[in-house]
Amino acid sequence: MRSASAELPKAPGALPVTAFLARPWLVPAGAAVASALVFTLVSGHLIDDTYITLSYAKNLAFHGHWGLIEDGTANTATSPLNVLLLGFVTFIVRDAIFAAGIVFVASQVAFALGLRRLGAATGLSAGFAPLAVGLLLVNPLLLSSVGLEVALGGAAVIWLMVFLRERRPAAAGAVIGLIALIRIDLLLIAFVLFLARREFWAGIWRMTFAALAVMLPWFVFSWLVLGSAVPDTLVVKIMQRSWGTFSFTNGPLLYLQNFPVAATLSFLPLVIGGLAGLLWTFHYRRDSDLAKRLLPFATLAIAGAAHYLAYCWLNVPPYHWYYAPSIIGATVFLAAGVCAIPGRARLGAGALAGVFLVVGIVAYAAPELPRRFAPITSNHASTDEYRQIGAQLAALTQGRKVESAGEVGALAYACDCDIVDQFSDRGSVDPAILETKSRSSDLGKALLEANFRFFDHSVPPATPDLILTAGGKVPPANALAAWTISTPWMGMGKQNLYLLPAR
Secondary structure: OOOHHHHOOOOOOOOOOHHHHOOOOHHHHHHHHHHHHHHHHHHHHOOHHHHHHHHHHHHHHHHOOOOOOOOOOOOOOOOHHHHHHHHHHHHHHOOHHHHHHHHHHHHHHHHHHHHHHHHHHOOOOOOHHHHHHHHHHOOHHHHOOEOEOHHHHHHHHHHHHHHHHOOOHHHHHHHHHHHHHHOHHHHHHHHHHHHHOOOOOOOHHHHHHHHHHHHHHHHHHHHHHHOOOOOOHHHHHHHHOOEOOEOOOOHHHHHHHHOHHHHHHHHHHHHHHHHHHHHHHHHHHOOOHHHHHOHHHHHHHHHHHHHHHHHHHHOOOOOHHHHHHHHHHHHHHHHHHHHHOOHHHHHHHHHHHHHHHHHHHHHHHOOOOOOOOOOOOOOOOOHHHHHHHHHHHHHHHOOOOEEOOOOOHHHHHHHOOOEEOOOOOHHHHHHHHHHHHHHOOHHHHHHHHHHOOOOOOOOOOOOOOEEEEEEOOOOOOOOOEEEEEEEOHHHOEEEEEEEEEOO
């Protein structure tokens, strides 16, 4: 049986380089090399939420324990599948950061292969997949999200598009199940992609049963054993609402204030994608063949926009990686457009894409190499500062519990000691559950009751023996240790972090 790509016509106006790019080994090899180089560069400034995930993976691999710290079960890992994969690879390679690199590279290769298959099925030139992968690899916001489930989720969504287009309902359903385990809010994108296909109801039962077969075992286990079917972060993050006057809706303005170049490059695909989407809609309504070829990628961009609007409606905090699904959707749509338009227009659009690639690389490298901070970060200290503090805490605490100063991931990873907050201490989640219930509608309360049906409400919040707190230049008289930390976030600059007795 011939492959799908062998049966399709060549893209009109293909460039001479197409024959080289069409070599079957080139796309996966190029994606692997480029993403490995990217991970090598960014591994020194992985953000604190990435270290939360890595701490879960390390505990799972070395102790068979589901939690941020070794003492006590928690369920605040937003992406169960990412933790499971990282834990499995960590068990083999014995290093969670190296494992994160392997999973990141594998996700990028899978993403590139899925794009190549979609590009071949829609008659796009062979440059589509490399262009899309390249544009995403230099996007500052995505570079600042490496180690989280962003790359894994992107790969799963692309392969869902492949299987939906190829009318393989069981495979599509299995991928939907994986998407639910990667990040449950990505089901909205999967739902839009599912509804957009012609005769979407065809094979719906096979798709449904395959999805349930993949996702239900974990959700049932999490519900019965961990006390909630979905991660507790769903409650914790919703309860946080906004950061002062900034929520997800106007969050890009916050990042523009703090990181003008990085934020501009990060969100530019959304702006250009929106304008291109209007142009695509005009031509699609006029039955343009070119617009019809771009329909799957336009649908992906629309799904990303729906995800963006849903987060605006939820009024959640503007964590930068929350914008990743819409940025990925818009970027893939734009890359498809560049490779679909004919003649000189393609050359011009390709040149602009090349400029974006070069500017993205220069913007990343300009401050310093290796960088101490991610291009976009809201952390209050650099990764190396937190890891150095964590290593010292291991000796200072001597088995005593420490309350974090608000960020726990890198400290817990380096310390291997009991650092407690809402992300590591299950008892601290109960007040958040009760507060969320009080704010919810009757339906919301019923859903929360069902989700936390087996949650052990009798577990009290941990009582810390020591407290980490930020303070002025003069340390308190009872300070057991002091460190200087720094951040580019909100002009905070240098601060002092103190370890104090809790009482």
